[in-house]
Amino acid sequence: xxxxxxxxxxxxxxxxxxxxxxxxxxxxxxxxxxxxxxxxxxxxxxxxxxxxxxxxxxxxxxxxxxxxxxxxxxxxxxxxxxxxxxxxxxxxxxxxxxxxxxxxxxxxxxxxxxxxxxxxxxxxxxxxxxxxxxxxxxxxxxxxxxxxxxxxxxxxxxxxxxxxxxxxxxxxxxxxxxxxxxxxxxxxxxxxxxxxxxxxxxxxxxxxxxxxxxxxxxxxxxxxxxxxxxxxxxxxxxxxxxxxxxxxxxxxxxxxx
Numbered sequence: 516x517x518x519x520x521x522x523x524x525x526x527x528x529x530x531x532x533x534x535x536x537x538x539x540x541x542x543x544x545x546x547x548x549x550x551x552x553x554x555x556x557x558x559x560x561x562x563x564x565x566x567x568x569x570x571x572x573x574x575x576x577x578x579x580x581x582x583x584x585x586x587x588x589x590x591x592x593x594x595x596x597x598x599x600x601x602x603x604x605x606x607x608x609x610x611x612x613x614x615x616x617x618x619x620x621x622x623x624x625x626x627x628x629x630x631x632x633x634x635x636x637x638x639x640x641x642x643x644x645x646x647x648x649x650x651x652x653x654x655x656x657x658x659x660x661x662x663x664x665x666x667x668x669x670x671x672x673x674x675x676x677x678x679x680x681x682x683x684x685x686x687x688x689x690x691x692x693x694x695x696x697x698x699x700x701x702x703x704x705x706x707x708x709x710x711x712x713x714x715x716x717x718x719x720x721x722x723x724x725x726x727x728x729x730x731x732x733x734x735x736x737x738x739x740x741x742x743x744x745x746x747x748x749x750x751x752x753x754x755x756x757x758x759x760x761x762x763x764x765x766x767x768x769x770x771x772x
Contacts, residue, residue: 520597522625523604524618526611526637529722531558534638539606540565542635546604548596550589553608555724562606589617590624597621597630610639614661614681641679643722644750647730650677655755662686662751666699666706674710678753683719684745700741703751711756713738718752719745 523542528534531553543549549566552573553559563569575588596603605611611618611634618634625632641659645652658672659679663686672678680703687699707717714736721731735743740751761771 519630520600520625521602521631522593522597522621523602523632524607524611524622524634525604526607526609526635526639527553527558527562528638529609529640529643530638530725531555532561533726535561536635536637538635539637542604543606545602547601549604549606550593550596551606552589553606557725558608566604583616586617586620590620593617593621594624597625598628610637610642611635613639613641640681640722640748640750643730644679644720644752647722647732648718648720648752650752652677655759662703663688666703669706672710674756675759677755680751680753683749683751684747697741697743697745700743700745704737704740707737707740707753711737711753715756716754718754719743720750720752721746721748724748 523546525536525539525542527539528536535558543562543565544567547567549562549569550572551559551562551569552571553562559571570592572589572592575585575592577585593603593605605618605621607615607618609615622632622634644650650657656673656676657679658670658676659681660668660670661682662680663682664670665680666687684696686696686703688696716734717737717740719731719733719735723730731746733743737753766772
């Protein structure tokens with residue numbers, strides 16, 4: 516055990532063990548204690564092989580337990596070992612800073628309490644999406660929200676840029692839900708049809724969990740989205756509508772061709 520606690524948060528990437536970076540692997544190996552939550556046995560076995568001592572966080576999920584409570588329990592487990600003087604590594608699926616509330620909470624608390632704390636980057640669902648769909652966020656910009664936030668917040672949307680809506684399976688779902696649902700898809704379609712024509716083609720995307728399996732990509736008309744089959748890891752991608760046009764006066768002033 517170290518004389519003073521510390522914490523490093525890492526991610527496994529989207530394709531499990533094949534996307535674990537050397538940096539993340541070294542952090543797992545060096546830690547006194549590893550706390551992890553991953554979706555497949557192959558990645559779990561890799562963590563168990565690398566770690567001196569590993570504890571799963573998956574047992575904290577419960578159908579009747581709000582996600583906020585689950586995340587709070589994960590936070591307490593990780594920070595408990597940090598405060599007890601251990602070097603701790605938290606391992607999360609995908610990128611540890613994307614849709615992972617406890618990772619940010621741990622880093623903030625550890626730094627506030629004076630413990631060394633850092634987060635390493637990893638391959639996220641967005642990175643996989645860019646590669647699989649040939650989508651360059653630098654070409655037109657990008658907009659992304661959770662599907663629920665998009666409906667409830669009603670953000671101002673630029674229809675000439677791609678729109679990505681995450682966690683489609685949990686749209687409007689109560690905290691703690693563990694099964695995909697399309698109950699509220701009509702509400703999402705209603706909101707999107709305020710911005711896009713009913714026959715606009717949208718994409719249902721699901722990253723490949725393991726090689727050599729390909730990503731799943733389905734094309735549907737917006738008006739038919741309500742009846743689409745929704746799976747847990749599915750993301751909705753709304754392609755752009757129309758083109759950006761340069762401000763010619765400003766372009767001339769800036770010397771941009």
